[in-house]
Amino acid sequence: MSKKFTKDHEWISLEGDLARIGITDYAQEQLGDVVFVELPEAGRQVEQGNDAAVVESVKAASEVYAPVSGEIVEPNVKLEDEPALVNQDPAEGGWFFTMKISNPDELNDLMDEAAYADYVKELG
Amino acid sequence: MNEMTPMKQERKQTFTGHQALILEEKLIFEIGSADKSGVDLEPVPPVNTRLGDCMAPAKPDLPGLSEPEALRHFVRLSQKNHSIDAGLYPLGSCTMKHNPRLNEKMARLPGFSDIHPLQPVSTVQGALELMDELAHWLKTLTNMPAVALSPKAGAHGELCGMMAIRAAIEARGELETRRRVLVPESAHGTNPATAALLGFKVDEIPANADGRVDLAAFKDKLGDDVAAIMLTNPNTCGLFERDIIEIADALHEAGGYFYCDGANFNAIVGRVRPGDLGIDAMHINLHKTFSTPHGGGGPGSGPTVLSDRLKAFAPLPYVVAGENGFDLIELEAQSGDQPFGRMVAFHGQMGMFVRALSYMKSHGSDGLRQVAEDAVLNANYVLASLQDVMTAPFAGPCMHEALFDDGFLKGTGVETLDFAKAMIDEGYHPMTMYFPLVVHGAMLIEPTETESRDTLDLFIATLRDLVRSANAGETERFTNAPELAPRRRLDETRAARQPILRWQSAEETAQAAE
Amino acid sequence: MRYLPLTPTDRGAMLSRIGVDTIDDLFIDVPEAARLDGPINLPPHQSEMQVERDLLAMAAQNKTASTVPFFCGAGAYKHHVPASVDHIIQRSEFLTSYTPYQPEITQGTLQYLFEFQTQVCELTGMPVANASMYDGSTATGEAVLMAHRITRKKRAVISARLHPHYRGVIDNLSDMGGFEVASPDDSVNGVEDLIALIDEDTSSVVVQYPDFFGSIRDYSTLASEVQSRGCLLIVVVPEIISLGLLKRPGDMGADIVTGEGQSLGNGLNFGGPYVGLFAAKEKYLRQMPGRLCGETVDADGKRGFVLTLSTREQHIRRDKATSNICTNSGLCSLAFTAHMTLLGGQGLRHLAELNHARAVQLADKLDSITGVEVVTPTFFNEFAIRLPAPAEQIVEALVEKSVLGGVPVSRLMPDSDMDDVLLVAATEANTEADLEIYEAALRDVLKGVSA
Structure with a gap:
């Protein structure tokens, strides 16, 4: 499926019942050079909208929220050694974690690519 | 003020790395030695120790310096610092005022x-x-x-x-x-x-x-x-x-x-x-x-x-x-x-x-009141003297500090950070930047009561010249700044991605890499 | 007014540039109800000479450590500080600069902080140290909170042989933060069973080294037992000179080491300012409180230093920060680093040996007095003695003989049944003559007690 987006600038893409989550290009640009990523451990249950990870640049730290509810399957441990991936490749290699989603209906709350592009444009 | 003369020549390189009074100084661990000391102590009288099983087998692996070497080390370090004694330090919210020696x-x-x-x-x-x-x-x-x-x-x-x-x-x-x-x-x-x-x-x-x-x-x-x-x-x-x-x-x-x-x-x-x-x-x-x-x-x-x-x-x-x-x-x-x-x-x-x-006691009841009044007066003087060229988000009077946002820099390619760094080349410690968070690109200037009118006038003239320069498209004066400080901009991303928080010998570093 | 440069002429001209008539016009936002009619009822300004007279008169009423045989410790120690240390910290560029937020023009501060962190790492045997805390007690309180964060548990087991004021700081933070503390019953020379107090809610075990009564123990076994139960071992070192001679807490397996750095470079100052030391295992770095200084390069590739990993701190992380701490003890850490640099490893070892030797000499002398018993079997430069009378009374009697003989345990632990126990410290600042004067004075005082 194509990606869906949150107002907090996370993206989510579904591969079967497994979802992959990252932050958008807009988000990484706002943050600046990412220097550290704190990832959730596999097996943790998260609710939609709750903190799931933390991303830090030199001057800012932001929570990454779970776009939907579910169970964390795999954190992208590559980011621990190479946080710059979030800047270089936010949409692919810089993903944060995968999760098994528990309520697919929650995906309906999210924006599609076009809606997100409009949303970002509004932010100026 | 003099017109800015474009000065793009590279700083002269020297054999020692020193640049006249700006003296490079290594870390203690690179210049000291473990068997050197700058303190003479009385001999240790012979006693039966009572340390149980807790005595360390060897002395701490830390170098020492003789007194002249130690003084030189720290004096050289001191010369790389800005200080209120040396110049205006208008950090808003931090109140860098004169510290009486009494x-x-x-x-x-x-x-x-x-x-x-x-x-x-x-x-x-x-x-x-x-x-x-x-x-x-x-x-x-x-x-x-x-x-x-x-x-x-x-x-x-x-x-x-x-x-x-x-x-x-x-x-x-x-x-x-x-x-x-x-x-x-x-x-x-x-x-x-x-x-x-x-x-x-x-x-x-x-x-x-x-x-x-x-x-x-x-x-x-x-x-x-x-x-x-x-x-x-x-x-x-x-x-x-x-x-x-x-x-x-x-x-x-x-x-x-x-x-x-x-x-x-x-x-x-x-x-x-x-x-x-x-x-x-x-x-x-x-x-x-x-x-x-x-x-x-x-x-x-x-x-x-x-x-x-x-x-x-x-x-x-x-x-x-x-x-x-x-x-x-x-x-x-x-x-x-x-x-x-x-x-x-x-x-x-x-x-x-x-x-x-x-x-x-030095100021007394009357003097403390004067302290507040002069602090507020100085800040309002700065605000009044700059608000035609910089953008103040809120109407005055202000109290002890004058707040500007980055509105006046819009379209110049210069950001608050660059503006601040250019102040360093002019001999000033920058104002507080990006705080408070409610104002975009905030610049918070607190002159304090211990600055003279002459000092403020030169400071105001300097900031006005910087604004002129930004508007004139002289962006390199900002984006390359500081060029004259003991160090140019430091790579904070590198410091945070691979933190080096203590000195390690070449052997230790090699061991850690394995 | 000697500290205010503006003249009345300046003020008038400045008001007119601003466009107001009087200074009161700049205070118009103050609600009328809070505007004062006249000056506050306090004395008017004074000349430098008069202020000096007033303060000298107060200072003269205090009995200073250097003028009498002096044996007080309990977390603050009388040491000789080389004259050059005070000269260094009074350099304008160190004394009157701010937190190094603009690294291009504060490399002096940043480099000494980096040197300080390195020295603290080497002394404690830990891989990372921060750029200092307020003091040893608050550093220890922060260490307990950090252990709670790391383990996501909320109970600390605290040795009864931890300095009671440090304990007070932890108790207070725990009460206020909704955390718990547990401790064994205290006794002067008992060996505690801290492991028995660990439960599944326990985040950490806190021990002091040398402990409050002066005892030193190897905590290696304790460290592995604590860690095998999923807890962190916090080792507190209130007398940093001791690490010139003792095994390092890091080598014993400590997870967090806190300490009081006053003994290096800093005077007694009636309790402050001092300098808190804070070091930890590398894996806990992101949970540390306080500022950290790190190495990097500038735009020309030259080595330089910056404050780093600041996303842990309150000015960025606000309510999710690892601590609310902002100020550290910058200048006191410079004094620490300057003194440590003058000593070097060899000088520190010598200094520590001299401290220990003086304490052993004194313990032998006091132990020889009838009715006096040294109750700390192993110690560094401080030990506890049992007296045949309440220690506070003896200390007061010693003051009459111009000897400051130590700190009565009852002053800090009034309910401990240790009214007759006195903490006695000896350092390099004590001469052999001081020890003899103390012994003679105590014999004399005790004669009065038995008679």
């Missing part, structure tokens, strides 16, 4: 510097008298009935004030229900951090278009679950909170307590008493209002004044005056009140108490 001399009197905190109180009556007199000045200047002297810094004083509030709420049996602390968006980061440390939930109050607390929004948030408000006054935009008494009244009616962040007390000392504003607790940074030196980041001192509603909960220890002189109340059993506990070992920052009292 204070240093007084703090070094052996009668204060060479006494132990747990000597019998009969042998330290003068020290207790000094603490008592300092307390008297602080209570009188704030019109508050009690002060806790022991907090070690401003944030520690905040913690003290909020702990007293928490204790009072607990004594009322409302700890379970009063969980919310209201904090304006513009607050110092220490405020939400302090509230969170005590388990309170932080609830942000928005600012109004005036740069002050939005009174209606504040009242909407009041309720019987509100423990306190933490409000800075004058606030972090450099403005006096006009509605402060109304805020205090409404809060008290709702059963909450008023914590005031006193970081900016220097703007009103001698002219306004926080006790007259309905405040229940306020810390006072002795290193801001009362001129104790900042020392590159500390030590500070954060005595906290308390209202009638909170004074019974003041922490241990405190000084009391009795018939036979002064005494220290160090234990709950000695206290007739309900002290909430202890913030710190011993009695607080005595060295800072001496300096602050020396400053207060």
